[in-house]
Amino acid sequence: MSARVTMKDIAAELGVSINTVHKALTGKAGVSESVRAKVNDKAEEMGYHRNTSASSLRRKDINLVFCLPCASREGAYFYRYLWEGCNRFEQEVIDQGISIERVEFVVGGYADALEHIDERLQVGEKIDGLLAYVPGDDRATHLLEQIAEAGVAIELVDGDRPHFDRLGASLADYSTAGSLMAEQAANLVHASGADARVLLLAGDPYTDSHYLTARAFHNYLRDHNVPWQVEDLTGAHAQVKQLERELKARLSSSEAPELICSVFAVGSELVADTLVSANKAGEVMVIGNDLFPESALALRRGIFTNIVYKDPVGLAYRGAKTLGDYLLWGKTPADPVQKGAVEMVFASNVDRYCKLAGI
Template sequence: MSKQRPTLKDIAQSLGVSATTVHRALQGKEGVSALMSEEIRRRAMEMGYRTNYMASSLKRKAQKLAIAFPEPTLDNRYYYMSLWRGVRKFFREVSEFHVEPMEFYYPLAPGSNGAILREIYEHYAGEIAGLITIATDHPQSSYFLEKLAAKGIPITLVGADLYSEQRLCCVKAYDEMAGSLAAELLTAFQPKDLSARVLVTGNPVGSFAMLDQYYNMTGFESYLRAHAPGVTLQTTYHSDVHVSEQQLRTLLTQDPEVLAIYSTSARHTVMMSLLVEELGLQGKVRLIGSDLFPESLEALESGTLTAIVDKKVPLQSYRAAQYLFDHVIKGAYPPSGTIFIPPSVLLHSNGSADASQAFLR
């Protein structure tokens, strides 16, 4: 006959403490000293104790976890659909647990993230056990994240590492590395005294600025200064992708010295790919795009894009959901306050099979 699995009571008796103390220590709850918690976890491991998280979760009411991301419409869909894809994938995988995801959409406009956080705070703060959202540098966002955190609601952020006092953790791309990789790709086979013009497009500045794109651009510029100082770098930054398109169109039709274009954003990647195809410049101008999604994969397969720097957007939101779930259901903490997802490079020469596999992860 197999040995009976140890219980919380068995662990408590072996240490001379209450079962409640053991439960609190194993769940990471307050009220037990760090020294005692460590001793309890060590003894539980020695005795072969394993928490049945599924059974325990079914005994309590459904844990509601809120997800607040921009709605994936129009050209917002390239990036934000990837965010939704990752978080939905995770919740499908844990559907057997007593967890209920609550999705909140909002338009991509100044203050809209703060407005949805206000709605969540005023109408759902008493229901939810956790929150996943993007990090937006806006006073109203900061205010309501602080209010939600004060109610003991753990928060995981995606994208930019802000509000360290309010959030459980932030999952983000290694943005400067992504920019450096893009610059290295553009200059790898060129002489160091290269004097061509390189264009950068995206939205790292202004009222709609994306902090991830700012650090991405910083990595790109730093690499070029160090390894290709003869390159002339010209930017076509704007929150309105159509304004950036007109700037690019003018430069491409008037300047034959343009060697390459790098886009720090998904929507600008689509725009520059379509523009280069329209102007018949495929193969004449190198294009490095950001993020992997159906439209960028198609441009890579056709040869319009030379490469994609994939920041693994679905994996970012997947991990953010995973760390929040583990904290709420298992009492576990993330390995760090900031979790970096390293980018990868997809080349046209890799073949579409490799790119497709990366897209499905």
């Protein structure tokens, strides 16, 4: 008896990816009608028969890789909670035949981590799905494209790159985050009667979550005719020392800001530490981003006025669950881009949010 024809065989005959063949044969979006016709014609020619009962239940030997930033050092402020979301998903599927491998990378090491995954695929290792951090440079993007071409289902976390073949993306609503921060900033300044000297720690302009939040902050002020002159301090993890020096200089000047906002977690912690060391805690209004033990403590002590909470635990959990549901049951999300809720945290409700985040 001849061997059963597989999607891999059809892909090899046509010179396309297994993922393309899968989409064509199962009627999913993402391929042109001409490609779909070619795949179906080739499948009929080769005698391919889809096992509908097997496809409805899926294999129980699914291998997932979670590739996210390291949770240590600066990663403890935000990325730790992405991993917590992954932990919660893993506990849910512990008896469902899913094998999960964790790949953590340090700042600047993402492309190297992806290259190693790609090399494993090239030598025949089986990886069904990849929960991947959104790429920030061309090399990481190219490697993710190669991994997708190898037939791996990819779900992005904390951003999106819709131009390549990913299953979907799970991210916070950064536009809402920036607008909410700007609205609360306007409320605080108006209520205090203070002058509007505002300092925005705008983060890394090449990081989606930073750039989009900062842009939305400025757009809100412009659209609502708020006549502030906002000074941006750019820079993120690799520029912490420089940001610290610049922040100290602003605080010690005769025109120190009345309000400081940060679009990212490390910047929020930096603001709290600098205010304490400069003996100015409680003298400046502060809206931080992201909830972690240090920011929650700063809110309780009155160092922060508010915190913008983007629920990284839920963000990663939704991404992992989307990937698992697709590989186990063939379920795809109604909308490939899932945006999580963004909320404003006050001292009065911080305990509730800490409980949700597992802090």
